[in-house]
Amino acid sequence: xxxxxxxxKHFGNLIAVNDVTFMVNRGEIVGFLGPNGAxxxxxxxxxxxxxxxxxxxxxxxxxxxxxxxxxxxxxxxYLPENAPLYEDMTVTEYLNFIGExxxxxxxxxxxxxxxxxxxxxxxxxxxIWELSKGFHQRVGLAQAILGDPDFLILDEPTTGLDPNxxxxxxxxxxxxxxxxxxxxxxxxxxxxEALASKxxxxxxxxxxxxxxxxxxxxxxxxxxxxxxxxxxxxxxxxDLKGIANITNIKQIEEIKGAKTIIVYANDDIREKxxxxxxxxxxxxxxxxxxxxxxxxxxxxxxxKEVDNEK
Amino acid sequence: MKNNTAIxxxxxxxxxxSTIAYIFITVFLILSYFFFFKSFxxxxxxxxxxxxxxxxxxxxxxxxxxxxxxxxxxxxxxxNEILFTLPVSDWNIIMGKFWGAxxxxxxxxLLTINIPITLLFLGKxxxxxxxxxxxGLFFLAGVYISIGMFTSSIxxxxxxxxxxxxxIGFIFYVISQQFVIFTAxxxxxxxxxxxxxxxxxxSISRGVMxxxxxxxxxxxxxxxxxxxxxxxxxxx
Numbered sequence: 001x002x003x004x005x006x007x008x009k010h011f012g013n014l015i016a017v018n019d020v021t022f023m024v025n026r027g028e029i030v031g032f033l034g035p036n037g038a039x040x041x042x043x044x045x046x047x048x049x050x051x052x053x054x055x056x057x058x059x060x061x062x063x064x065x066x067x068x069x070x071x072x073x074x075x076x077x078y079l080p081e082n083a084p085l086y087e088d089m090t091v092t093e094y095l096n097f098i099g100e101x102x103x104x105x106x107x108x109x110x111x112x113x114x115x116x117x118x119x120x121x122x123x124x125x126x127x128i129w130e131l132s133k134g135f136h137q138r139v140g141l142a143q144a145i146l147g148d149p150d151f152l153i154l155d156e157p158t159t160g161l162d163p164n165x166x167x168x169x170x171x172x173x174x175x176x177x178x179x180x181x182x183x184x185x186x187x188x189x190x191x192x193e194a195l196a197s198k199x200x201x202x203x204x205x206x207x208x209x210x211x212x213x214x215x216x217x218x219x220x221x222x223x224x225x226x227x228x229x230x231x232x233x234x235x236x237x238x239d240l241k242g243i244a245n246i247t248n249i250k251q252i253e254e255i256k257g258a259k260t261i262i263v264y265a266n267d268d269i270r271e272k273x274x275x276x277x278x279x280x281x282x283x284x285x286x287x288x289x290x291x292x293x294x295x296x297x298x299x300x301x302x303x304k305e306v307d308n309e310k
Numbered sequence: 311m312k313n314n315t316a317i318x319x320x321x322x323x324x325x326x327x328s329t330i331a332y333i334f335i336t337v338f339l340i341l342s343y344f345f346f347f348k349s350f351x352x353x354x355x356x357x358x359x360x361x362x363x364x365x366x367x368x369x370x371x372x373x374x375x376x377x378x379x380x381x382x383x384x385x386x387x388x389x390n391e392i393l394f395t396l397p398v399s400d401w402n403i404i405m406g407k408f409w410g411a412x413x414x415x416x417x418x419x420l421l422t423i424n425i426p427i428t429l430l431f432l433g434k435x436x437x438x439x440x441x442x443x444x445x446g447l448f449f450l451a452g453v454y455i456s457i458g459m460f461t462s463s464i465x466x467x468x469x470x471x472x473x474x475x476x477x478i479g480f481i482f483y484v485i486s487q488q489f490v491i492f493t494a495x496x497x498x499x500x501x502x503x504x505x506x507x508x509x510x511x512x513s514i515s516r517g518v519m520x521x522x523x524x525x526x527x528x529x530x531x532x533x534x535x536x537x538x539x540x541x542x543x544x545x546x
Contacts, residue, residue, distance in 0.1 A: 045391070048395040049394075049395055050391055050394050050395050050545065051394075051545045069397075069399075070397045070398070070399065071397075073395055073396065073397040074397040076395070078391075078392065078395045080388065080391040080392060082388070084387055084388035084389045084391055084392060085389065085392070086320070086324070086389055087387075088324060088327040088328060089327065097316055097319075097320050098392075098396070100314075100315070100316035100319070101314065101316035101317065101320075101396045101397075101398055102396060102397060103314060103397075143392065
């Protein structure tokens with residue numbers, strides 16, 4: 001279990017992390033979500049013992065990382081953002097260095113196992129600087145999991161990768177999540193959704209929401225902005241105005257007779273729109289509720305906090 | 311827990327992974343042999359005096375090029391994030407890097423060992439100053455490395471680390487030399503000869519083993535390693 005108790009960190013006048021508290025239970029994958037500069041990396045650096053918190057405590061399995069750093073660090077594998085590695089070594093040499101520094105027993109077989117787990121067999125003898133971004137990131141993951149730590153801290157593990165590589169790395173993380181406790185940071189909503197069981201949202205150095213994925217997801221989906229694509233009815237917009245819940249309609253584009261419009265409403269009126277389309281013999285090509293953007297969520301959760309304080 | 315030598319091994323081998331080691335060794339050997347043979351045939355007697363007079367200057371400008379990368383490069387490439395989250399203490403990392411660089415420099419200096427061996431075959435020589443001279447160079451190298459590591463720790467720019475390292479080493483080397491002391495008052499003469507590297511170096515390289523000089527060199531190295539520790543602990 002990782003317990004973060006009221007940690008703060010400032011650099012000069014800048015408050016990077018302000019009184020952050022959360023808990024990660026064994027077996028959870030926690031998505032640490034927030035825009036760039038929100039304080040994700042600083043928080044992770046305190047959890048991994050890179051630098052101490054100005055205030056507050058970090059407990060890894062009950063071990064205070066500032067009191068017993070070596071014991072705590074032994075339990076953590078850390079992949080920093082962009083996987084900074086010693087580029088002048090081969091993959092195997094590098095993992096050997098990490099293994100010796102971590103004093104991992106049966107190192108040779110451990111390295112072999114890790115290499116095949118993250119799919120590095122083909123490049124294990126290559127210099128790290130020669131590797132593509134995707135393989136580079138895998139070596140970063142490999143060094144993090146080499147000592148078979150119980151906790152993995154992954155800072156933006158998919159940033160800078162192409163879509164195929166993102167899926168591959170996500171698969172590896174999912175596989176790791178079966179046996180390990182993982183905190184991973186991201187600024188992409190879908191990523192947290194795809195991997196995490198619990199989501200913590202941080203903005204402006206503070207935690208603004210933390211909940212199970214399902215509850216957070218509701219926050220994402222309660223927009224009632226609906227995108228409609230239709231054809232064969234020039235008056236459909238007028239027809240829609242008969243639905244009471246609609247507050248505004250915006251035209252987006254028209255391609256080969258298919259019109260796209262956005263409908264703003266105060267309720268989920270997809271069914272009403274569908275019925276209206278049937279009624280007016282309109283051909284519906286698309287009818288989707290727009291997902292809230294991260295900005296919408298931040299606006300929403302911060303507004304909620306203000307409401308609660310009142 | 312057994313001794314953790316991973317950082318030391320990584321540091322030592324990293325010199326050979328880049329071209330800098332080979333350039334360093336080649337230039338060092340060319341210069342030191344040049345200064346030795348330049349006066350060897352003129353003087354016509356078996357002494358390494360000119361070698362031991364000049365090599366501290368060569369080291370003064372070469373060791374910062376070995377140490378400049380030690381922290382600056384870790385910071386620039388952010389590899390220190392993994393380094394400092396390994397279950398290894400800050401002191402272990404600092405000493406690992408120190409001994410890695412130290413072993414490299416000592417081996418480079420020892421590549422000149424064929425000079426005294428040649429002298430042995432040529433005739434009777436006084437071994438005291440030669441053994442003392444090498445020991446003096448080793449102690450001096452330790453000081454330069456600890457200074458260079460310190461200046462590398464306060465910047466992520468290797469050039470700045472080099473210039474500062476060479477400058478600090480230069481100041482501490484020259485303050486006890488004749489042309490500085492010549493103009494100083496009695497108090498400063500005392501202070502400068504106590505602090506100055508060249509004073510203690512020349513005393514050892516004359517073949518006089520004084521415990522006072524040895525304590526001076528080890529203490530000097532330790533002070534800069536401690537400054538290094540203070541900076542590294544701050545993670546700036």
